Amino acid sequence: MNKLLKYNQAKYEILNIIATDKLKVGDCLPSERDLSSRFNFSAISLRRALKELAEQGYVEKRHGSGTYLARPVDTWEKKGEMLFLEIVKTDTPPTASTYQVREFLRERNIDLKILTAISPDTNIANAASGCIGIFVSGMVDAEWITFLKMLDLPMIVVGSNAFMRSIPTVAWDWEKAANMMVKEFVRRGHRKIGLITGAKEYYPSHLIYNGFCKAMGKAGIKFEERQILWVPDGLSYEVISDYLNNDSDYDAIMLEPGPLLQFQICCWGRDLARKPELGVIGVIGYHKPSEKVLAMSFGKSAYLAAAETFFESLNRPGYFKEPVLIEPVLIRNSEERMRLQKN
Template sequence: MSAAELFKPDRIAATGQGPLYMRLRRVIEDAIANGSLQEGEALPTERDIAERADLSRVTVRRAVDDLVKQGRLIRRHGSGTFVAPPVSRVEQTLSLLTSFTEDMARRGLSARSQWLERIVVAPSPEEMMVLGLSLGEKVSRLERLRIADDVPMAIERAAIIESFLPDPLEVTESLYEALALRGARPTRATQRISARNVDERSAGLLKVAPGEAALFIERVSYLPDGRVIEFTRSIYRGDAYDFVAELKLPQR
């Protein structure tokens, strides 16, 4: 489909209700999804799109900015704006208790973390309740952006009882490996998964648009003797993760 056809004013109008920049964004998203715009293909300049679609350049810039933040488009200085490679979806089973590092290694992906916080602090009221802490006890809090093959996948915020991890700086890659070295690797966990829309801070870290759908996961992990050791809250990109559970019929 030619640029003249793709950005016709009536095509923008046909996308339904909402601000003009959102309608234009949907047109570009649909064109990427149906193959009218291919991976690596250059978009017309913002001025050309504005003229063809009968929109202001401010409107076009906002639509393009949103798609760049989502990772659907890439800006290359001096070259223009191009359709980005698709984000590979990762499938994770819910039947095994594994770390992000282990999950990515099994899939042949290169995993790394960008640390946002590694400190020992007083627990929040929710952390006190979940971890069964008393007044005066502390937690090691670790927050990081989890990245696979240079694509931000999740924001993970873990609270570990301080007695099991007195120095959070001991964790360099895998939290569970660090806990295993201290004889405190969890062996089971419960997880609660819900759908949420990401706020502006999380969207910026995950390179998606604010308000984008994401998976919010709360995990409580236990030692073999039943003691709680970990309370983790994570935000996973909705366009990059699938969680799979195996179901069995109950025995009659």
Template sequence: MENELKYETVKHAILNQIHTGELHTGDKLPNEEDYMKLFNVSGITIRKALTELANEGYIVRIKRKGSFVNNPKITENQSHLIALILSAEDYYDSSYMKIIKGAQRMAAEFNYSLIVEWSNENLAIEQASIQKMLDRNVDGFLIYPFDPIKSIDNFKLIEQRNIPYVLVDRYNLNRPCYFAGCNNHDGAVLATRELIRLKHTKIKFAGYHFFLNSEQERYDGYCSAMRHAGLPVNDDNLLTSINYDSLAESILRHDITALFCSNDKLAVKVMKQLHERGIRIPQDVSIMGFDDWDNSRDLPVALSTVKQVFEEIGINAANLLINAILGKIQGGNTKVLSGVSLVMRDSTSENPYS
């Protein structure tokens, strides 16, 4: 009975600090050792008090980081569930698995569970997935949309419920949002500068889904690096619909010596198509990708590319969402970009015609 009274004394003392405003949302609580000295009780007593406060939603306990005050306005109806809606073209793409892994890892640190819903490229299926998760009373959404412009009405379903959501990898440039992705612009600058360093001046940019802001940002980075090097940039530099016969002829005429593809998927397709037309890589043309797929190094000609860390993007997305759920950030217009790096392999070489 005495131990029960001790842990309740600790619990009510912390609750009083929260209710009176002495402790605010997001504040970190003192560590267990400090509370043991303050209340002259054992560590077991402190842990029991903190566990009950966490179970009742007043605080959030994060492994290796400590305990933090939760938002009292939202704790009553919290489900501690987060939905990840993936509108994906290829369910077997390892990059999606890495995003999921990162998001799950971060969610678990905040005692949240992640529910994954696949909706391919169909807006109606995406909408049904969102409604299904709304019916489960999830606390927030991570959304990897196929086309964030066309998905606006689906996003409005979430906004009407005043539930936070974070877009992953792609967003609508004209619509404020929480977003987690990679630094597309700077990654493209790195790639283009490397091709220029290899004495390539006739470099084209090949798009895959150019309606996406991620590809447009990569193209902007390519253009920036080209202009900085004093190289011309015009509409002919951008390839959005590739005629591979014409492309092969341009390469054989040395009108194109390097191709920067907006992602590895396109780069792999380009390499295959050119190989079938007798074009040698990198002897006739250098190829650069973006993403660093798991199999990029295992191709017949290993692909040079820009590496983005997909698991880190998942971690950033879940962290951003949970901070929005807890009321630590507001306004719906925060973007977190993960870093990128250059990975040079066999598909690029110095321009032999320079």
């Protein structure tokens, strides 16, 4: 965020606080001391930001009383624009989650452009021109990283990727989720555990595999590679069917939500040696696919977490020394799910 002037960074942080605290017209903003404690800006930058907002009629400073919101944020002249770039394999519309980010930023006086692209081109560079930052999701590779760095704009990648130790990234902690699921299976007495994960070119699949292998090794359980199934795009039914034909005698099987339906179809009418306990990792929110299925949830959308992180990282140069990983939560039953939803 160092490409923005300090007082402009402070203005965006003030907007974030107005939205986060759900302030309405006539409500008093936190004091300058409170604002200073909530973000890392000098008193000079903060006062200049408040002075400019007051001169524009957006806030009102009352002597001896404080600063008050004078106009709804959605009536303010837009002061910023960001780009959300989704990298896709084929010409497909953007995921619905990008529109959650648009609404989040709208409440903070920032417009969001949304683009999908298969390969780098000048249209992306033109769209990024004048933006204060970029969100990126999808199949990020070395070519894309080189291109995005050339744009010389603050960037946050949404989702696990091979470069997440060197570029700002916000993602679900897939490795920890897989590790926790295996530990829960072992706690329940399961020894022969299968894994059905995504395509090999899908980076989270490797994190899931790593978490699985580490947990099995720590538990002292030997396993064969045939217990692991990598599911290529578009071939779920065929490869899952072959997997079960080769061996269907499992205590438990861990899988992602994507292959779950095809797995259930493959099991329909099949004479399994025994019915394995299922564990699904990566379910959205606290949704649970079945009362008889363990679920590993991520309580927060990675997209919304990235938008929040954009503001949290303002004027904090060392914020992204490590990727920001969203913790998994194990849901064993409906009571646990209800408790988590209330929290």
